[in-house]
Amino acid sequence: MARDTPLSAAASAAAAPFASQAAQGRDPHMKQRSLAQLRHGMAFKFLIGMGAMAATVSLAWGLFYLHAFGFDTPPPSRTGAFHLQLIFFTLLMFAAMAATLYFMLRRMVLLPIRRIIAGAGQMADGEHDSLLQMQTKDEIGRLAQAIHRMGQAYIGSQHELHRQKNEYQRLFELVPCIISLQDRQFRLIGYNREFRDHFDPTLGDYCYHAYKGRHEKCENCPVEKTFADGQAHYSEETGRSKDGATTHWIVKTAPMRNEHGEIIGAMEISLDVTHRKALENKLAQSELKLIQAAKMATLGEMAAGIAHELNQPLTVIKGAGNYFMKKIRKQQPIAPAVLAEMATEIDSHVDRASNIINQLRQFGRKSSTAAAPVQINTILQNAFEMFRQQLILCEIAVEWRLAADLPLVLAEAGRMEQVFVNLLLNAKDAIEAKWRDGPVAQDETKRITIDTQVQANQVTARIRDNGVGVPAHCRDRVFEPFYTTKKVGEGTGLGLSISYGIIKDFGGTIQIDSVPMQYTCFTLCFPIKEDHDRQGCPPIAADSG
Ligand SMILES: Nc1ncnc2c1ncn2[C@@H]1O[C@H](COP(=O)(O)OP(=O)(O)OP(=O)(O)O)[C@@H](O)[C@H]1O
Ligand SMILES: [Mg+2]
Structure with missing residues (x-):
């Protein structure tokens, strides 16, 4: 029965997010097959390595025996010199095996993993192709490829997120209405271009000051009503634009809620009706x-x-x-x-x-x-x-x-x-x-x-x-x-x-x-x-x- 080695587990873990993000639209069975192949290959190599080690140890013991007693000699009596020789030879064998294992591990696992870590770091710094240089066909190489693809997918989704964020920001900026976002203390926490064009706002300023130059809350404030009942409210307002002209606008408000449904702010959307008012007067x-x-x-x-x-x-x-x-x-x-x-x-x-x-x-x-x-x-x-x-x-x-x-x-x-x-x-x-x-x-x-x-x-x-x-x-x-x-x-x-x-x-x-x-x-x-x-x-x- 094939068991997961730490490396194959790491490869699976690394490949898992990729499987959900990067390979959108590809065959999911194909992905599972390649992951299973990766796990089986690593288990197989582990068994071969263990078998080779057992064969080497058996061979060494055989050589030692021949060297000590020859083919025709009956088994020696268990003397003290024999025991010493046996211990020394065993220690020598273990030292040789440990050194060999260390060098194998270092060459086959530690160094490639360090390269993968360095490559992942470079990828995070924006050098996207650094992991591609690890072209080996073994598990390490495939792990590097998997991490590379996962990184690519992650970077792609980040770009998409940024693109969408910028698009929404641009739309918010360009909406042909005056929009402001206010916290529960009536302080401005956001506004769009139209608002800046009409008034002279600063973030954190009180809305009644930004809209009307007032120092206290307006009577019949639609935002206050929205905070009170969580509903949209309408009103018609008059104030001064930043060039000092009298401006009229109609307002609709909407509550902004957090993930628990609590009202944490309000959005105020206004339409400038100064021109219409002038026409009505005419x-x-x-x-x-x-x-x-x-x-x-x-x-x-x-x-x-x-x-x-x-x-x-x-x-x-x-x-x-x-x-x-x-x-x-x-x-x-x-x-x-x-x-x-x-x-x-x-x-x-x-x-x-x-x-x-x-x-x-x-x-x-x-x-x-x-x-x-x-x-x-x-x-x-x-x-x-x-x-x-x-x-x-x-x-x-x-x-x-x-x-x-x-x-x-x-x-x-x-x-x-x-x-x-x-x-x-x-x-x-x-x-x-x-x-x-x-x-x-x-x-x-x-x-x-x-x-x-x-x-x-x-x-x-x-x-x-x-x-x-x-x-x-x-x-x-x-x-x-x-x-x-x-x-x-x-x-x-x-x-x-x-x-x-x-x-x-x-x-x-x-x-x-x-x-x-x-x-x-x-x-x-x-x-x-x-x-x-x-x-x-x-x-x-x-x-x-
Ligand atoms: N009491 C009425 N009996 C019959 N027809 C009427 C009566 N009142 C209004 N009308 C009809 O409605 C029309 C429009 O009335 P309106 O008062 O708007 O204008 P006008 O009397 O014709 O002119 P103006 O009032 O501008 O001098 C009249 O021309 C008439 O045909
Ligand atoms: Mg008449």
Whole structure:
């Protein structure tokens, strides 16, 4: 039975890692066969060596015997001289055998092993082919080859590891997002190129200092939340870049865990949205300009009604003036009671005219985007006031059904007024179109209904008219910019699309419901501003206008 010698065991041990690493993709049975051959060869040589030694010892004893007694001599008597000779000769034999063994071991094992050790050292220093010079075909030579291949495989895998590490490092550096890694004390333990380009970081600096120049942790820090619950968190942040410019970025965080699953840090990935913010601001500015332009257009459309509205007080004042001049020309006195009555009349009509002008000035004023708690009933009434005269001229009756104790909503009064003015103007135009083009039932009268209600935590306002109505296939289109069925010069088609944007800005909704030639109803809903007190608004007497 073949037993493992130390050398063959070393060869197996040396070849084992190689078998798993270097020979990837080769036949595993072939590897096992060559290892078994290596072990068998070494055992065989060991047996031959032992046999040769036994033969040498036997031969030496035979020669000694012949030299001492010759072929024909009977065995000697055991004298003291014989014993001494025997001991001396045995010692001599052992010394000779030991010397021979030592020289054989030194030549065949020790020196080659030293060369292998030196070669392995050189390989570690980067001289990869030093072990290849040991070309002998014995076990030592094969051991050197095995170690060489193992070394090559190890070096190859090290190169691959380095290559992968460099690739990942390069990718991390080049990711087009700002990335920073932070420990649990919010200190920077790593960051990529984009982060360096934006800010002026140093490793170990606190993140709030690196990102925002702060000296204490930010409120609502997404990284802190990630440390607390191990989840990803989002936020939108503003700070200063290294050139001093205001920078906006959106953040997503993720926890970094060790092999036991404990959170040891956090990764913060940010996307610079400064450019997008600037565009949004520009867009908001353009939107405001558009709203303003549409307002001016609405004022233009209302010009006839406004002129009539102003004409009435002016006519009264002019009449009073004419009366005074006539009396003065005729040098007739004016009774104090008449004078007082006329003065009161003039005063009230001047108030009425200046009221109209104030309302127009307010309507024409540039809108802001600041929302405040407002009372929808009041806004509806203000919008209606600008129309009152126009609706009287067109013989349109307005029915009011306002909720008495309507909660406030968060909006901007001027912009909301613009919404209602457009809805009323559209209602008036639709009614006029129906009465112009027909058909109209004999007992039908021109009518607009305005109502407000509280429904499921929302304030609802409805404006309903009995005009031409909107066909089903056009209902979705009425909110599109520039969609209009009016003649050129009568409508821009912007009114409802701007109204839609304004309502959305305040978290509200607008819906249309209509049956052609019967009615159109616009329903507006706004979330109630809970924190503020309700400001009741007394219902207006039905059927005004
Ligand atoms: N109450 C309504 N009844 C019937 N059709 C309506 C009503 N309100 C709006 N529409 C239809 O929707 C279209 C778009 O209305 P929108 O207010 O956006 O623009 P416009 O009134 O045509 O012009 P602008 O308001 O810019 O002066 C109108 O042209 C009309 O066809
Ligand atoms: Mg309109």
